[in-house]
Amino acid sequence: MPSWDAETPSRRLGRRLPGVEESSQALRASPVVSSAGFLRAHVLTVKIIAMTAPRAARRAAGTQNVTDVLLAMTFIRRRTPERDAADLLRGQVFEVAALSRTIGRTVLLNIGRGRQVQHLKIGSLFVAQGQPLMWRERRTGQETVLNGPFTLTRLDKKVPLNGRLSFYELTTVDGSHEVALPKKDAPLVLIAIGQDSLEPQALS
Structure with a gap:
């Protein structure tokens, strides 16, 4: 890995x-x-x-910081999901922006009257073809390795205040996690975990 x-x-x-x-x-x-x-x-x-050095992780097309946005606006560097997919197959490691409540440590948020909910943590999901996934929390730098087999299912719920992201259920050998990923980067994750297409959400 x-x-x-x-x-x-x-x-x-x-x-x-x-x-x-x-x-x-x-x-x-x-x-x-x-x-x-x-x-x-x-x-x-x-x-x-x-x-013999390993390739450094590269931000995926849908995972952009301020520099990436400026370079894309000036046509200096415009990355596409298609190029990401090709580079992934050549061995490139990618960093995909990800939000999760359940991967890694549990953070509880007080919402009043003695009630608590799990906080949505900001982090990154590192993906490479045929390899375990790795989650890194931005605030603490804590890393969690996720092992397959994997299944990615799109959930019918929206990410508040961010239309570029969508919620997915990521099933691993140790259990399932709800994660928010950029819609543009979901196909890249599918290729990395060896899944042909998104699984349909089971009807309740």
Whole structure:
């Protein structure tokens, strides 16, 4: 599974290639290696590491920040669900905006008269083809791995004040979660979990 941790690139890549950090320390401590020789060896090591580095997660077409919006408006960078789907099949990892009450920690919100409801947390769902899903809560950075098999079902309810999102039921091996995802990014999640189309909501 791709690495989801927040370590620096050098620490993360050093962990992926055992012996890299030890080799660099040995070169640095050796009295017979000149500074130029160490520099050449260090550059070679960096090049080898870079070729084996995992791809960084990319925001999906429907998951945009302010920079993405400005670049799209100026036609500098306009991403599409079709290109996302093609890149996903090539191994690209994607970050999809997601809201959930039940994934990760439980946050209760007081609504008066001693009543509480589960708070809708803001986060991201990281998806890669044929891999477990990973949820990261924005506020705490807490990460939760979700394992398949998966099923995604669109729910007949609206996300308050946001017409770009829709509620879905995400079924995992450990249970079901209600999540809000950008409508534009739902097909990408379907491809990642190996589902042909959205499941119809069961009639109550």
